Amino acid sequence: MSSPVNVLDLSRPPIRTLHLAWVAFFITFVVWFSHAPLMAHIREAFDLSDQQLKALLILNVALTIPARIVVGMLVDRFGPRLVFSWLLVLSAFFCWGFAFATSYEMLALFRFLGGFVGAGFVIGIRLIGEWFPARQVGMAQGIYGGWGNFGSAAAAMTLPSLALVYGGDDGWRYAIASTGVLALFYGVFFYIKARNTPKGSTYFKPKRSGGLEVSSWRDFYLYIAMTLPLYIALAVMSWRLSPGNLALLSETATLSMYIVLVVLFVFQVSQIWRVNREHLNSGVPEIDRYKFKQVAALDWAYFVTFGSELAVVSMLPLFFMETFALSAVTAGLLASGFAFMNLVARPSGGFFSDTFGRKRSLSVLIAGLAVGYLVLAQVDGGWWLPAAVIATMACSFFVQAGEGAVFAMVPLIKRRMTGQIAGMVGAFGNVGAVVYLTALTFVDASTFFLIIAGSAAVCFFIVQFIEEPRGQMQETLPDGSVQLIDVA
Structure with a gap:
Protein backbone atom coordinates (compact mmCIF):
# COMPACT_ATOMS: atom_id res chain seq x y z
CA MET A 1 0.00 0.00 0.00
CA SER A 2 2.82 2.41 0.83
CA SER A 3 5.92 3.35 -1.11
CA PRO A 4 9.05 3.75 1.06
CA VAL A 5 10.80 7.08 0.64
CA ASN A 6 14.25 6.61 -0.94
CA VAL A 7 16.21 9.43 0.71
CA LEU A 8 19.25 8.73 -1.49
CA ASP A 9 17.45 9.47 -4.76
CA LEU A 10 18.51 13.10 -5.00
CA SER A 11 17.52 13.22 -8.67
CA ARG A 12 13.87 13.58 -7.56
CA PRO A 13 12.71 17.10 -6.56
CA PRO A 14 10.53 15.81 -3.66
CA ILE A 15 13.56 14.11 -2.08
CA ARG A 16 15.68 17.23 -2.47
CA THR A 17 12.89 19.24 -0.86
CA LEU A 18 12.70 16.76 2.03
CA HIS A 19 16.42 17.20 2.70
CA LEU A 20 16.15 20.98 2.48
CA ALA A 21 13.28 20.88 4.99
CA TRP A 22 14.73 18.55 7.62
CA VAL A 23 18.05 20.39 7.62
CA ALA A 24 16.19 23.68 8.18
CA PHE A 25 14.25 22.11 11.05
CA PHE A 26 17.48 20.56 12.42
CA ILE A 27 19.13 23.99 12.51
CA THR A 28 16.16 25.55 14.34
CA PHE A 29 16.53 22.92 17.07
CA VAL A 30 20.30 23.46 17.26
CA VAL A 31 19.66 27.19 17.81
CA TRP A 32 16.70 26.63 20.16
CA PHE A 33 18.63 24.31 22.48
CA SER A 34 22.11 25.80 22.02
CA HIS A 35 22.09 27.04 25.62
CA ALA A 36 21.32 23.69 27.26
CA PRO A 37 24.76 22.00 27.08
CA LEU A 38 26.49 25.24 28.08
CA MET A 39 24.41 26.04 31.16
CA ALA A 40 27.34 25.43 33.50
CA HIS A 41 29.34 28.15 31.70
CA ILE A 42 26.34 30.49 31.70
CA ARG A 43 25.76 29.89 35.42
CA GLU A 44 29.40 30.73 36.18
CA ALA A 45 29.49 33.81 33.92
CA PHE A 46 26.41 35.37 35.53
CA ASP A 47 26.60 33.72 38.96
CA LEU A 48 23.06 32.38 38.56
CA SER A 49 21.03 30.66 41.24
CA ASP A 50 19.15 27.39 40.67
CA GLN A 51 15.92 29.40 40.55
CA GLN A 52 17.24 31.65 37.82
CA LEU A 53 18.40 28.65 35.76
CA LYS A 54 14.97 27.01 36.06
CA ALA A 55 13.35 30.27 34.98
CA LEU A 56 15.49 30.30 31.81
CA LEU A 57 14.35 26.76 30.98
CA ILE A 58 10.70 27.78 31.32
CA LEU A 59 11.21 30.95 29.28
CA ASN A 60 12.82 28.87 26.52
CA VAL A 61 9.52 27.12 25.75
CA ALA A 62 7.02 29.81 26.79
CA LEU A 63 6.78 31.65 23.46
CA THR A 64 6.73 28.45 21.41
CA ILE A 65 3.07 27.74 22.24
CA PRO A 66 1.60 30.91 20.69
CA ALA A 67 4.39 31.05 18.08
CA ARG A 68 3.33 27.72 16.56
CA ILE A 69 -0.22 29.03 16.16
CA VAL A 70 0.96 32.29 14.56
CA VAL A 71 3.55 30.61 12.30
CA GLY A 72 0.90 28.11 11.17
CA MET A 73 -1.24 31.00 9.98
CA LEU A 74 1.71 32.69 8.28
CA VAL A 75 2.82 29.58 6.42
CA ASP A 76 -0.68 28.97 5.05
CA ARG A 77 -0.86 32.57 3.86
CA PHE A 78 2.69 33.24 2.59
CA GLY A 79 4.11 29.76 1.94
CA PRO A 80 6.84 27.67 3.60
CA ARG A 81 9.68 29.04 1.49
CA LEU A 82 9.35 32.64 2.68
CA VAL A 83 8.32 31.88 6.27
CA PHE A 84 11.06 29.31 6.94
CA SER A 85 13.69 31.63 5.48
CA TRP A 86 12.59 34.56 7.62
CA LEU A 87 12.30 32.42 10.75
CA LEU A 88 15.88 31.21 10.35
CA VAL A 89 17.22 34.72 9.73
CA LEU A 90 15.26 36.18 12.67
CA SER A 91 16.39 33.39 14.98
CA ALA A 92 20.00 34.33 14.28
CA PHE A 93 19.49 37.77 15.83
CA PHE A 94 17.72 36.33 18.90
CA CYS A 95 20.58 33.85 19.23
CA TRP A 96 23.23 36.59 19.10
CA GLY A 97 21.29 38.67 21.63
CA PHE A 98 21.42 35.77 24.08
CA ALA A 99 25.05 34.90 23.33
CA PHE A 100 26.31 38.41 24.03
CA ALA A 101 23.92 39.35 26.86
CA THR A 102 25.50 41.41 29.62
CA SER A 103 22.87 40.91 32.34
CA TYR A 104 20.46 38.26 33.56
CA GLU A 105 17.56 40.38 32.34
CA MET A 106 18.97 40.33 28.80
CA LEU A 107 19.55 36.56 29.05
CA ALA A 108 15.93 36.06 30.11
CA LEU A 109 14.54 38.32 27.37
CA PHE A 110 16.44 36.68 24.52
CA ARG A 111 15.82 33.17 25.87
CA PHE A 112 12.11 34.03 25.79
CA LEU A 113 12.33 35.45 22.24
CA GLY A 114 14.42 32.46 21.19
CA GLY A 115 11.43 30.23 21.88
CA PHE A 116 9.96 31.58 18.64
CA VAL A 117 12.37 29.44 16.63
CA GLY A 118 10.71 26.35 18.10
CA ALA A 119 7.80 27.03 15.76
CA GLY A 120 9.92 26.12 12.73
CA PHE A 121 8.71 22.53 12.88
CA VAL A 122 5.22 23.58 11.74
CA ILE A 123 6.49 25.05 8.48
CA GLY A 124 7.96 21.84 7.12
CA ILE A 125 4.76 19.90 7.80
CA ARG A 126 2.96 21.99 5.19
CA LEU A 127 5.94 21.86 2.81
CA ILE A 128 6.29 18.05 2.95
CA GLY A 129 2.52 17.67 2.58
CA GLU A 130 2.71 19.61 -0.69
CA TRP A 131 5.53 17.52 -2.17
CA PHE A 132 4.60 13.94 -1.23
CA PRO A 133 1.49 11.88 -2.10
CA ALA A 134 -0.71 10.36 0.60
CA ARG A 135 0.87 6.91 0.24
CA GLN A 136 4.30 8.34 1.21
CA VAL A 137 3.50 11.41 3.26
CA GLY A 138 3.63 9.63 6.61
CA MET A 139 7.15 8.32 6.19
CA ALA A 140 8.32 11.60 4.65
CA GLN A 141 6.90 13.55 7.61
CA GLY A 142 8.54 11.07 9.97
CA ILE A 143 11.95 11.54 8.37
CA TYR A 144 11.49 15.31 8.47
CA GLY A 145 10.44 15.31 12.12
CA GLY A 146 12.79 12.62 13.40
CA TRP A 147 15.95 13.80 11.70
CA GLY A 148 15.21 17.48 12.35
CA ASN A 149 14.40 16.85 16.00
CA PHE A 150 17.90 15.40 16.38
CA GLY A 151 19.20 18.97 16.28
CA SER A 152 18.89 19.27 20.07
CA ALA A 153 21.07 16.17 20.57
CA ALA A 154 23.56 17.45 17.99
CA ALA A 155 23.85 20.72 19.91
CA ALA A 156 24.52 18.80 23.13
CA MET A 157 27.25 16.73 21.46
CA THR A 158 29.09 19.50 19.61
CA LEU A 159 28.73 22.87 21.32
CA PRO A 160 30.74 22.12 24.50
CA SER A 161 33.68 21.05 22.32
CA LEU A 162 33.23 24.10 20.09
CA ALA A 163 33.35 26.32 23.19
CA LEU A 164 36.69 24.72 24.12
CA VAL A 165 38.00 25.33 20.60
CA TYR A 166 37.16 29.03 20.90
CA GLY A 167 38.64 28.98 24.40
CA GLY A 168 38.66 31.65 27.09
CA ASP A 169 35.87 32.83 29.35
CA ASP A 170 33.72 33.78 26.35
CA GLY A 171 34.12 30.53 24.42
CA TRP A 172 30.54 29.56 25.25
CA ARG A 173 29.30 32.86 23.80
CA TYR A 174 31.01 32.27 20.44
CA ALA A 175 29.79 28.66 20.34
CA ILE A 176 26.17 29.77 20.73
CA ALA A 177 26.66 32.68 18.31
CA SER A 178 28.01 30.24 15.71
CA THR A 179 24.63 28.51 15.57
CA GLY A 180 23.11 31.89 14.73
CA VAL A 181 25.55 32.34 11.85
CA LEU A 182 24.56 28.89 10.58
CA ALA A 183 20.85 29.81 10.77
CA LEU A 184 21.39 33.10 8.92
CA PHE A 185 23.25 31.56 5.99
CA TYR A 186 20.95 28.57 5.71
CA GLY A 187 17.92 30.89 5.76
CA VAL A 188 19.23 32.62 2.64
CA PHE A 189 20.16 29.28 1.03
CA PHE A 190 16.71 27.85 1.78
CA TYR A 191 15.01 30.84 0.11
CA ILE A 192 17.13 30.35 -3.01
CA LYS A 193 16.64 26.58 -3.30
CA ALA A 194 13.20 25.75 -1.86
CA ARG A 195 9.83 25.95 -3.64
CA ASN A 196 6.40 25.81 -2.04
CA THR A 197 4.96 23.24 -4.44
CA PRO A 198 6.03 21.01 -7.35
CA LYS A 199 6.02 22.74 -10.73
CA GLY A 200 2.48 23.20 -12.01
CA SER A 201 0.81 22.62 -8.61
CA THR A 202 -1.38 25.18 -6.87
CA TYR A 203 -0.60 26.42 -3.36
CA PHE A 204 -4.01 26.66 -1.73
CA LYS A 205 -4.47 29.45 0.81
CA PRO A 206 -7.18 29.94 3.47
CA LYS A 207 -10.07 32.14 2.43
CA ARG A 208 -9.70 34.15 5.66
CA SER A 209 -6.88 34.77 8.12
CA GLY A 210 -7.09 34.83 11.90
CA GLY A 211 -8.25 31.31 12.70
CA LEU A 212 -9.27 27.96 11.29
CA GLU A 213 -12.37 27.78 9.15
CA VAL A 214 -14.73 25.16 10.59
CA SER A 215 -17.68 23.35 9.03
CA SER A 216 -20.43 23.43 11.66
CA TRP A 217 -21.55 25.20 14.82
CA ARG A 218 -20.60 22.12 16.83
CA ASP A 219 -17.07 22.34 15.43
CA PHE A 220 -17.04 26.08 16.17
CA TYR A 221 -17.67 25.52 19.88
CA LEU A 222 -15.22 22.60 20.00
CA TYR A 223 -12.56 24.79 18.38
CA ILE A 224 -13.00 27.48 21.04
CA ALA A 225 -12.86 24.85 23.78
CA MET A 226 -9.64 23.45 22.34
CA THR A 227 -7.94 26.86 22.48
CA LEU A 228 -8.41 27.05 26.26
CA PRO A 229 -5.62 24.59 27.18
CA LEU A 230 -3.11 26.77 25.31
CA TYR A 231 -3.88 29.74 27.54
CA ILE A 232 -4.06 27.61 30.68
CA ALA A 233 -0.54 26.33 29.95
CA LEU A 234 0.74 29.90 29.54
CA ALA A 235 -0.98 30.84 32.81
CA VAL A 236 0.76 27.93 34.55
CA MET A 237 4.10 29.18 33.19
CA SER A 238 3.33 32.65 34.56
CA TRP A 239 2.49 31.11 37.92
CA ARG A 240 5.81 29.21 37.89
CA LEU A 241 7.63 32.53 37.35
CA SER A 242 5.64 34.32 40.09
CA PRO A 243 7.05 35.43 43.48
CA GLY A 244 5.70 32.29 45.15
CA ASN A 245 7.76 30.05 42.83
CA LEU A 246 10.80 31.04 40.78
CA ALA A 247 10.38 34.74 41.57
CA LEU A 248 11.38 36.05 38.15
CA LEU A 249 8.17 38.10 37.89
CA SER A 250 6.82 40.48 40.52
CA GLU A 251 3.31 40.16 41.87
CA THR A 252 2.19 43.02 39.62
CA ALA A 253 3.86 41.52 36.54
CA THR A 254 2.29 38.12 37.22
CA LEU A 255 -1.17 39.66 37.56
CA SER A 256 -0.55 41.63 34.37
CA MET A 257 0.33 38.39 32.57
CA TYR A 258 -2.94 36.81 33.67
CA ILE A 259 -4.88 39.84 32.41
CA VAL A 260 -3.00 39.80 29.08
CA LEU A 261 -3.81 36.10 28.61
CA VAL A 262 -7.52 36.72 29.25
CA VAL A 263 -7.50 39.60 26.76
CA LEU A 264 -5.68 37.47 24.16
CA PHE A 265 -8.15 34.63 24.61
CA VAL A 266 -11.09 36.98 24.10
CA PHE A 267 -9.36 38.44 21.04
CA GLN A 268 -8.72 35.00 19.56
CA VAL A 269 -12.36 34.01 20.09
CA SER A 270 -13.39 37.21 18.29
CA GLN A 271 -11.09 36.29 15.39
CA ILE A 272 -12.50 32.77 15.21
CA TRP A 273 -15.99 34.30 15.13
CA ARG A 274 -14.98 36.79 12.42
CA VAL A 275 -13.48 34.04 10.23
CA ASN A 276 -16.46 31.68 10.60
CA ARG A 277 -19.53 33.89 11.11
CA ARG A 289 -16.43 20.52 4.91
CA TYR A 290 -14.09 18.64 7.23
CA LYS A 291 -14.51 17.35 10.78
CA PHE A 292 -12.75 19.33 13.47
CA LYS A 293 -12.84 16.31 15.77
CA GLN A 294 -9.95 15.00 13.66
CA VAL A 295 -7.86 18.02 14.69
CA ALA A 296 -8.95 17.80 18.35
Missing part, protein backbone atom coordinates in the same frame (compact mmCIF):
# COMPACT_ATOMS: atom_id res chain seq x y z
CA GLU A 278 -20.48 34.45 7.49
CA HIS A 279 -20.07 30.95 6.08
CA LEU A 280 -21.58 29.22 9.13
CA ASN A 281 -24.67 31.42 8.96
CA SER A 282 -25.07 30.81 5.24
CA GLY A 283 -24.15 27.12 5.38
CA VAL A 284 -20.83 25.52 4.47
CA PRO A 285 -20.76 23.85 1.03
CA GLU A 286 -20.11 20.13 1.14
CA ILE A 287 -16.90 20.63 -0.83
CA ASP A 288 -15.38 22.74 2.00
CA ALA A 297 -8.02 14.12 18.62
CA LEU A 298 -4.59 14.74 17.07
CA ASP A 299 -4.09 17.67 19.49
CA TRP A 300 -4.48 15.32 22.46
CA ALA A 301 -2.39 12.60 20.83
CA TYR A 302 0.51 15.03 20.43
CA PHE A 303 -0.08 16.31 23.98
CA VAL A 304 0.68 12.77 25.21
CA THR A 305 3.46 11.86 22.76
CA PHE A 306 5.62 14.95 22.27
CA GLY A 307 4.56 16.45 25.60
CA SER A 308 5.76 13.41 27.49
CA GLU A 309 8.97 13.26 25.44
CA LEU A 310 9.93 16.83 26.34
CA ALA A 311 9.12 16.23 29.99
CA VAL A 312 10.90 12.87 30.27
CA VAL A 313 14.03 14.07 28.46
CA SER A 314 14.23 16.87 31.05
CA MET A 315 14.08 14.56 34.09
CA LEU A 316 15.56 11.25 32.89
CA PRO A 317 19.29 11.96 33.57
CA LEU A 318 18.53 12.87 37.19
CA PHE A 319 16.22 9.84 37.49
CA PHE A 320 18.99 7.45 36.38
CA MET A 321 21.57 9.18 38.55
CA GLU A 322 19.48 8.97 41.74
CA THR A 323 17.92 5.54 41.10
CA PHE A 324 21.15 3.70 40.23
CA ALA A 325 23.73 5.91 42.00
CA LEU A 326 25.45 6.82 38.71
CA SER A 327 27.72 9.72 37.85
CA ALA A 328 26.15 12.65 36.05
CA VAL A 329 28.07 11.82 32.86
CA THR A 330 27.01 8.15 32.81
CA ALA A 331 23.39 9.00 33.65
CA GLY A 332 23.31 11.59 30.88
CA LEU A 333 24.67 9.16 28.31
CA LEU A 334 22.15 6.46 29.24
CA ALA A 335 19.25 8.91 29.25
CA SER A 336 20.25 10.33 25.85
CA GLY A 337 18.97 7.12 24.27
CA PHE A 338 15.44 8.45 24.70
CA ALA A 339 16.11 11.32 22.29
CA PHE A 340 18.34 9.26 19.95
CA MET A 341 15.40 7.01 19.10
CA ASN A 342 13.94 9.91 17.08
CA LEU A 343 16.21 9.03 14.16
CA VAL A 344 14.39 5.75 13.49
CA ALA A 345 11.22 5.83 15.59
CA ARG A 346 9.51 8.83 14.06
CA PRO A 347 10.03 7.68 10.44
CA SER A 348 8.84 4.22 11.54
CA GLY A 349 5.62 5.72 12.91
CA GLY A 350 5.02 7.45 9.60
CA PHE A 351 5.75 4.24 7.71
CA PHE A 352 3.32 2.25 9.89
CA SER A 353 0.69 4.92 9.25
CA ASP A 354 1.17 4.74 5.48
CA THR A 355 1.16 0.94 5.48
CA PHE A 356 -1.32 -0.24 8.10
CA GLY A 357 -3.74 2.69 8.33
CA ARG A 358 -3.66 6.03 10.16
CA LYS A 359 -6.10 5.34 12.99
CA ARG A 360 -4.97 1.75 13.63
CA SER A 361 -1.29 2.69 13.78
CA LEU A 362 -1.85 5.65 16.10
CA SER A 363 -4.07 3.54 18.40
CA VAL A 364 -1.45 0.78 18.71
CA LEU A 365 1.36 3.26 19.35
CA ILE A 366 -0.59 5.18 22.00
CA ALA A 367 -1.42 1.88 23.73
CA GLY A 368 2.26 0.88 23.51
CA LEU A 369 3.51 4.06 25.13
CA ALA A 370 0.93 3.71 27.92
CA VAL A 371 2.33 0.24 28.68
CA GLY A 372 5.87 1.61 28.34
CA TYR A 373 5.30 4.27 30.99
CA LEU A 374 3.61 1.73 33.26
CA VAL A 375 6.80 -0.33 33.05
CA LEU A 376 9.01 2.71 33.76
CA ALA A 377 6.90 3.41 36.85
CA GLN A 378 8.10 0.08 38.26
CA VAL A 379 11.81 0.82 37.80
CA ASP A 380 13.73 1.17 41.04
CA GLY A 381 17.24 0.59 42.37
CA GLY A 382 16.69 -3.16 42.46
CA TRP A 383 16.41 -3.38 38.66
CA TRP A 384 19.24 -4.62 36.49
CA LEU A 385 20.53 -1.42 34.86
CA PRO A 386 20.54 -2.75 31.25
CA ALA A 387 16.91 -3.84 31.70
CA ALA A 388 15.99 -0.30 32.78
CA VAL A 389 17.76 1.14 29.73
CA ILE A 390 16.00 -1.32 27.40
CA ALA A 391 12.62 -0.42 28.97
CA THR A 392 13.41 3.27 28.44
CA MET A 393 14.37 2.76 24.79
CA ALA A 394 11.29 0.64 24.10
CA CYS A 395 9.01 3.25 25.64
CA SER A 396 10.70 6.03 23.69
CA PHE A 397 10.17 4.12 20.44
CA PHE A 398 6.39 4.08 20.97
CA VAL A 399 6.40 7.74 22.04
CA GLN A 400 8.27 9.01 19.00
CA ALA A 401 6.65 6.62 16.52
CA GLY A 402 3.36 7.99 17.87
CA GLU A 403 4.54 11.50 17.02
CA GLY A 404 5.28 10.32 13.49
CA ALA A 405 1.81 8.77 13.20
CA VAL A 406 0.16 12.02 14.37
CA PHE A 407 1.81 14.12 11.69
CA ALA A 408 1.26 11.46 9.06
CA MET A 409 -2.41 12.41 9.35
CA VAL A 410 -2.20 16.20 9.77
CA PRO A 411 -1.67 17.01 6.03
CA LEU A 412 -4.67 14.84 5.08
CA ILE A 413 -7.36 16.87 6.88
CA LYS A 414 -7.65 20.12 4.89
CA ARG A 415 -4.81 21.08 2.55
CA ARG A 416 -5.22 24.86 2.56
CA MET A 417 -5.13 24.96 6.38
CA THR A 418 -2.38 22.40 6.99
CA GLY A 419 -0.08 25.00 8.53
CA GLN A 420 -2.67 26.16 11.03
CA ILE A 421 -3.66 22.59 11.92
CA ALA A 422 0.01 21.65 12.36
CA GLY A 423 0.53 24.76 14.48
CA MET A 424 -2.31 23.87 16.82
CA VAL A 425 -1.28 20.21 17.11
CA GLY A 426 2.34 21.22 17.68
CA ALA A 427 1.35 23.74 20.35
CA PHE A 428 -0.50 21.01 22.23
CA GLY A 429 2.78 19.09 22.43
CA ASN A 430 4.27 22.00 24.37
CA VAL A 431 1.15 22.22 26.52
CA GLY A 432 1.66 18.57 27.41
CA ALA A 433 5.25 19.26 28.46
CA VAL A 434 4.11 22.12 30.72
CA VAL A 435 1.43 19.95 32.34
CA TYR A 436 3.70 16.96 32.90
CA LEU A 437 6.64 19.00 34.19
CA THR A 438 4.34 20.87 36.55
CA ALA A 439 3.00 17.55 37.82
CA LEU A 440 6.58 16.37 38.37
CA THR A 441 7.14 19.18 40.87
CA PHE A 442 4.48 17.66 43.13
CA VAL A 443 5.13 13.89 42.83
CA ASP A 444 7.98 11.37 42.67
CA ALA A 445 9.25 9.86 39.41
CA SER A 446 7.19 6.66 39.68
CA THR A 447 3.94 8.59 40.11
CA PHE A 448 5.02 10.92 37.28
CA PHE A 449 5.27 7.96 34.88
CA LEU A 450 1.90 6.66 36.09
CA ILE A 451 0.30 10.04 35.37
CA ILE A 452 1.59 9.93 31.78
CA ALA A 453 0.38 6.33 31.39
CA GLY A 454 -3.09 7.29 32.69
CA SER A 455 -3.34 10.26 30.33
CA ALA A 456 -2.25 8.00 27.45
CA ALA A 457 -5.10 5.60 28.30
CA VAL A 458 -7.55 8.50 28.08
CA CYS A 459 -5.95 9.59 24.80
CA PHE A 460 -6.35 6.05 23.40
CA PHE A 461 -10.10 6.43 23.96
CA ILE A 462 -10.13 9.86 22.28
CA VAL A 463 -8.22 8.55 19.25
CA GLN A 464 -11.04 6.08 18.58
CA PHE A 465 -13.16 9.05 17.43
CA ILE A 466 -10.77 9.68 14.53
CA GLU A 467 -12.09 8.73 11.10
CA GLU A 468 -9.61 7.08 8.74
CA PRO A 469 -8.86 9.46 5.82
CA ARG A 470 -10.47 7.99 2.70
CA GLY A 471 -10.93 8.98 -0.91
CA GLN A 472 -10.09 12.56 -1.76
CA MET A 473 -10.16 16.03 -0.23
CA GLN A 474 -11.39 18.87 -2.41
CA GLU A 475 -9.92 22.34 -2.85
CA THR A 476 -11.11 25.16 -5.10
CA LEU A 477 -8.68 26.62 -7.63
CA PRO A 478 -8.48 30.41 -8.17
CA ASP A 479 -10.58 30.09 -11.34
CA GLY A 480 -13.39 28.39 -9.41
CA SER A 481 -12.70 24.86 -10.63
CA VAL A 482 -12.22 22.01 -8.17
CA GLN A 483 -9.06 19.98 -7.61
CA LEU A 484 -9.24 16.55 -5.97
CA ILE A 485 -6.34 15.52 -3.72
CA ASP A 486 -5.92 11.87 -2.75
CA VAL A 487 -5.79 11.23 1.01
CA ALA A 488 -5.68 7.42 0.95
